[in-house]
Amino acid sequence: MRKKPLIITGIVLVLGAAGIYAYREYNRTNVNLVEVAPDFTVEATALVDEFLANDSVAYNKYRNKILVVQGIVKGVDRVDGDCTVVLGDTVEMSSSVRCLLDSAHVAAGSAFRRGNRVTIKGAITGFKKDDTGLLGSDVELTRCVVEEKK
Amino acid sequence: MKKRVISLTGVLVLLSVLASAQDKFFTKNGRISFVSKGNVETISAKHKGITCVVDSKSGAIQFAVLMKGFEFPKALMQEHFNENYVESDKYPKADFKGQVVNNGDVKYGQDGVYNTKTKGTLTLHGVTKEIEVPGKITVKGGKPQLSADFTILLSDYNIKIPSLVKENISNTVSITVDCALEPLKN
Numbered sequence: 001m002r003k004k005p006l007i008i009t010g011i012v013l014v015l016g017a018a019g020i021y022a023y024r025e026y027n028r029t030n031v032n033l034v035e036v037a038p039d040f041t042v043e044a045t046a047l048v049d050e051f052l053a054n055d056s057v058a059y060n061k062y063r064n065k066i067l068v069v070q071g072i073v074k075g076v077d078r079v080d081g082d083c084t085v086v087l088g089d090t091v092e093m094s095s096s097v098r099c100l101l102d103s104a105h106v107a108a109g110s111a112f113r114r115g116n117r118v119t120i121k122g123a124i125t126g127f128k129k130d131d132t133g134l135l136g137s138d139v140e141l142t143r144c145v146v147e148e149k150k
Numbered sequence: 151m152k153k154r155v156i157s158l159t160g161v162l163v164l165l166s167v168l169a170s171a172q173d174k175f176f177t178k179n180g181r182i183s184f185v186s187k188g189n190v191e192t193i194s195a196k197h198k199g200i201t202c203v204v205d206s207k208s209g210a211i212q213f214a215v216l217m218k219g220f221e222f223p224k225a226l227m228q229e230h231f232n233e234n235y236v237e238s239d240k241y242p243k244a245d246f247k248g249q250v251v252n253n254g255d256v257k258y259g260q261d262g263v264y265n266t267k268t269k270g271t272l273t274l275h276g277v278t279k280e281i282e283v284p285g286k287i288t289v290k291g292g293k294p295q296l297s298a299d300f301t302i303l304l305s306d307y308n309i310k311i312p313s314l315v316k317e318n319i320s321n322t323v324s325i326t327v328d329c330a331l332e333p334l335k336n
Contacts, residue, residue, distance in 0.1 A: 025226060027224060028226055029224065084178075100199055125219040126238075126243065128214055128216055128243065131214070131245075134176070142218075142219055
């Protein structure tokens with residue numbers, strides 16, 4: 001007689017826990033990278049060189065990873081309130097690392113000037129090889145956070 | 151005399167290179183977004199880093215986008231999109247290569263809004279398909295801005311919707327492109 005209410009309570013608890021898990025999982029947003037430990041720390045120019053040397057090997061090494069990239073600011077692109085910091089050497093239209101900043105870091109990134117040495121952490125989205133021969137190829141990072149300014 | 155001819159040739163070559171570069175416009179910060187309205191769920195995402203190059207002289211146009219750069223409001227959607235639908239690890243990039251069919255109607259040096267028709271090939275999920283896209287080029291202060299709205303079918307690009315959610319997710323995806331271009335300086 002006493003077993004039945006216990007079983008019902010158990011089922012309700014399990015279903016409730018599953019429901020809460022499903023709700024949280026469904027509404028989960030991307031994690032803020034400030035608190036995430038990086039998988040790799042690399043110089044911007046070295047990262048670009050790895051991709052230029054063999055993009056499939058480099059992609060397999062870095063895909064889905066969190067990178068800390070250090071380098072010289074080549075430019076800062078501001079478009080519609082967003083900010084992309086471009087790292088690499090300072091030759092125009094050469095290959096670069098493009099870091100699209102998280103909205104909380106737009107102000108910090110916007111203050112960067114060409115020639116500053118900076119450190120940025122971000123999630124790699126891949127390598128965009130330049131098919132036109134005009135623009136340079138780019139390694140792209142998203143959800144980037146500014147680590148420090150030296 | 152010979153030196154003068156060589157210098158003159160050099161200047162002409164330089165001028166032609168500069169003139170050719172000035173015919174081209176580009177951005178690496180173009181916007182693209184998509185919406186898929188299913189019976190139960192609307193799926194939408196945006197991307198803030200598409201690359202676009204336009205040759206104003208010939209009307210040749212190219213776009214490239216890294217699939218993992220699409221941002222979704224929910225992380226789970228983003229994971230499913232990359233892993234189960236477009237298989238971003240296997241097909242990391244989508245691109246469009248085409249031609250503004252009525253490029254002669256667009257006065258790149260004169261402010262105005264010009265309706266365009268662009269034909270070309272869209273490669274997505276490893277499948278290349280010819281498409282025709284109506285759009286608009288708005289020239290302001292010597293800089294063109296491209297915009298276009300069009301739809302594609304996921305089935306055309308061999309993107310499979312799992313049977314469990316087939317009724318909830320639409321096969322039709324509406325795409326919006328918006329690229330403010332800058333002159334290409336070489």
